[in-house]
Amino acid sequence: MIATVWRVAGVGFSLLLVLIAALLYGDSASQHAFLNSQIGEVTIGFAVRTDDLTVLLLAVVGVVATCVQIYSLGYLHERAASYHALVTLFTAAMAAVVVADSLFLLLIGWEVMGACSYLLISHYWERREARSGAVKAFLMTRLADVGFLFGIFVLGVGAGTFRISALDPAQIDPGVLTTGTLLLLVGVVGKSAQVPLQTWLPDAMPGPSPVSALIHAATMVAAGVFLIARLYDVFAASATTMTVLAIVACVTMLYAALCAAAAVEVKRVLAWSTVSQLAIMFAALSLGTHEGRHAALFHLVTHAAFKGLLFLCAGVLLHQVGSAAFVVLRRYTRRGRLRKALPVTFVTMTIGLAALAGVPGFAGFFSKDSVLEAAWEHAHGGSVVGWFVLVSVGLTAGLTAFYCMRLWLWVFFRTPALAGAVGAFEADDPMADLEDPDTSKLKDASWLMLAPLVLLALGAIALGYVDGLHLNWVVALASTVVVIFGVLPAYSLWSRGADPRPVLLEREFGVDRAYHALFVVPVRWLSKLSVLGDRDVVGAYVRAVGRSGALASQGFRLLQTGNVQTYLTAAVVGVVALAVLAGVIAS
């Protein structure tokens, strides 16, 4: 009953967002402040605004949330009430971020998203990796949010206002501006899982797949991109911040693409791919040009469509097959049955992967090209950052094509060279020798789940054209070549049944382990130290005071001999001493 109410409420709320976005479309920008209170010289309170960016993001959030809510009706059966309630709350929080004109309203939405993300990742709280992934996600983003909060302080106090529309970079001291934007960047890096706070996103994958689609692909992680786009004037005014952003983005996109190329679980590949794609958006933003911002937002929209689609497809695999690990999927694919049993999923996933890889004609191709174009133009203007971004995005495009192809082939196709024989993933599978799993009952998911797939798949194609076709043919050609160079090795490896995964990549460069040793272990030690310190140092003083009191009383009790003459002697001695003292003082 309650679950039904929340289901309806969830779908309704997301549709409402779409409706609001549609109503606001074309409206002139405006702001409205409410519930403010004066604290010293600054005002703390709430404010909302509407402008093109708000409408765009509201539309994205609304559409993806609607798809996810509908999809979840079919996907999720247990604990549906809390699930739908949290997804709705998340959607509301994301909407708050999008419409916020007050940095505090933005922060509220920002962190409530984080909390919802935490709660939704741990939706399957029976599973250990879900629990630890959730905690990790929350703590890493929380750490970043501290920087974000401080950034708000620095900017807000520096500008004398916490209203986004009132932040004027020209009015702020350049040092303050750089500090503030760098601190905000910390929050952005955490939320969007960029280097060095990237490790939480892949570990967030034990959450339900629709949640991954909504939160960890389309909306929340893209909130960082949105934030920089929102405060673009402020960020662009600080060259240092933009350079740092460029470096972070370029390192992240390559790092994450490499990690994705070695991951052996569909959702993990997609997670790393998300990190990498977000980095592409940041790289576009870091150009500091209008084209860069436009390209980033374009990519954000298309990415929301195709990555949301891909995660929902992975969800279908999980739901129908029971696992999205390559090893398990290969058991079904060996006979080529997966593709035939799940035709809709196969087609939509192919579209999604094509869009992600940047195959010409799909949305991802256009949006990525607009990034490349912006970088190219910027680089042409003599910017080192522009060149840097151009090269990195180019390399990443190749790597992206590689891991998309690898994923597609290994999940859906039996290896031609060794039809029926042992391929890379079969060799690792202890159950490979057993009977083939019973695939007779394997069928595509219900229409509730497939409808969003189809919708998003259409988006993953059509969204590329909504921006109008203005291709720079040189860039387009070059990126197509890069894609082909990425696809070919993946195909050749697969056809030989090989999947070389360098240890370095498989361990994701050991970052997780290093963080564990650098942060988790010392904190554990410190916590032990603190507990022991309280017990054995601070507590010891207190106990020592108590003991010394008890000991002193033991000692003084000995004076109580019961012998009257002793008492009298003491009294006389006391009188004599007092008399002497009086004499001494008097003289």
Add this chain to the structure above:
Amino acid sequence: MTTALFAVAAVVAVVSAVLVVTSRRIVHAALWLVVTLGAVAGCFGALHAEFVALVQILVYVGAIVVLVLFALMLTKAPTNPLPTLTTARSPFAAAVAGVLALLLGTGVVIAFGKEKIKPVPAGDAETVGTAIFKTWVLPFEVLSVLLLAALIGAIALSQRKSGES
């Protein structure tokens, strides 16, 4: 003349008092107390307080010491010398008493070293009686009540059964 008389009585009092607190025989101590009290009575006489001296002899020597002797007998005090008549603290007690004596003596000498007493006969029964019953009649009555209280107290104490607490 009175000074000489006083000096003699004083020497007797001191010597006997020393014997009171050092004698190994308790009964002897009680008897030396008689001597001391008598000598002090002599001192009173030398100071022209004849009435007080008489009261001293009557009450102290006549009543109190007899009471003490009764008490000694009732508590089965041995008449032979006792080595353990003083406690182990006696040297310390002596030291304390000595220091106290030194202190008081010094104080007395410093304060009254040059004062003289002119012996005037002013201690007969009439004078004292007049003083008590004219000037000090209220304290006297209070004192009598106190005496009564002490009497009752002593009776109450002696009526108590042993072991009752």
Add this chain to the structure above:
Amino acid sequence: MITVANDDFAAGVLLAILALPVLAALALWALPVQLGERLAALYGAVVSGLVLVGSLLLWTPANGWIAYVSGGETLAPGEQVKPLHGVTDVPWIPSLGVRFHVGVDSISVPLIVLTALLTFLCCVYSLKITPRIGRMRSLVALLLVIEAGVIGAFSAMDLVLFFVCFEIVLIPMWLIIDIWGDDHDAPGRKRAATTFVLMTVFGSALMLLGFLLVFRQAGTFDLVQLTNSPVLDGHGVPLAAALLIAVGLAVKVPLWPLHIWLPDAHAKAPTVGSVILAGVLLKLGTYGLIRILVPVLPDATVTIAPYLGGFSTVAIIAGSLACLGQTDVKRLIAYSSVGHMGFIGLGIATLSPAGMKGALFANIAHGIITGLLFFLAGAIKDRHDTSDLATIGRALYARLPRIAALLTFACLASLGLPGLAGFWGEMLVLLGAYDPADSLPRATYLVFMVLAGLGTVLTAAYFLRLVRKLCQGDPAEHPAGAFAVDLSRIELITWTPLITLTVLLGVWPGLLLHQWGSL
């Protein structure tokens, strides 16, 4: 500048809510035992309900939420004036210049309302859920005495009166821990009670010495006079007085390293005792710092503020780290108070409007949230007969889904999630530390700010650890016991106001912030 408003109604209400609980407690003790035992909780609920109504009447419309205006209008420049109302001022010990001087202003009213609310909820909770040892008559009576003492301390405008009320609270609390505390660990609870009472009495003795020094300097115990003409000069006797008062109150706050009484006292106290102790009693310390130390000894406070801030920061970090290592749910929540009170101390130490308001806000928020947390911990403890994490086992989401969900909610609120009450206090404190008063060393406070910010991450870490250890986990390994009854009606009724306030204050901090004007 404090001005005194003359209004007989408020004065009458204040005197009534001071006298009513005491008289009611005495009357309760006068009742026959059986009747008293049976009616105690109901009686207490009625009395504390009346007090709650009275305290709400004290909430002045003039500067309060009724006159709240949206759109960011600020009050007139005259808002610097802090009006004191409900004043009663009669001589008490004339030879010492001590007066029975009570009155309330916007700082004390929210705290008084919080006190009345929590006491009321505790009494309502006791209608159905009582400590195993029984003796409800005395428990309720002691709760009422504590309520009166705390309200007295929050409304006292005379140092000696403040001290007396401060002390009145201690003995009932000591008895509550000692008699109704953890019935599995008699020596432990006695030790906890003794440590609690001895340390706080020690603290208040130091505070009294400080008051006497203030009296020597200023010649009066009257807070209104002292606030209007404070003891200037930050050296010598004023400094000594400030130190004594600060240390004395720091025991109560409690500030690291004087916090050692707190975990035991909270862990061993019965549920209602923990709620009152954490929700109300700890506030006496921070209230004293704000009400007495800062206005009366301004220069000396500037001298000691960086040290106060430093110790508060250590409290935040050390308290959070200690929480990470706890194995007992009540102790963990108790230790979390150390960290949260550290935030409040830091806010006071900034001496800036933002920091002060943050401290005041965090005071209220901590009272509400930690009250809720202790109610929840008590509920879990009652159901499992232990508060040890390992013994309770995991997967409460499966066994007690509603209570576990509420626990998660309370944990999120306590870790300062924006949108819930815990956030604004901490945020304003950090903002205050970013921009402290001009007389303070800013670089030092920036370090405090960064450390406190890391403290919020540690806070999140231990609360998530708690949720993970307690609520999540494989239900197969920890099957539900027959005794596991989920959220009962009385619990829902008692906790609803706290939950509502947590959300309300989270989304509408102006409700309280506006009350304080620009302080």
Add this chain to the structure above:
Amino acid sequence: MPLVLPLLLAVVLFCLGVYGVLARRNAVTILMSLELMLNAVNLNLIAFDAWRLDGLATGQTLAVFVITLAAAEIGLGLAIVLLLFRGHGHVDADAARDLAEADEREESPT
């Protein structure tokens, strides 16, 4: 006659009394020593009376009072001594330690 002479005698007697009270075992001898001290006081009273000659015989009156008090005191004191004897079979003040702190160790509070 110099005033110090009786005063010094009083000092000596008093201190001998003090010694006796502090050092003697037998309760009766302690009482006797007390009498010595009271006598020393009386001596002081008489001596100062003779010195000042106030006409009211204050010192002598007080001395008579003190003697009366001494009688009362010795009466009570001996009653106590007898009670001690009845209870313990001896009158050794040094051995009467009923009021000594019991030697059992209690739980320390912390």
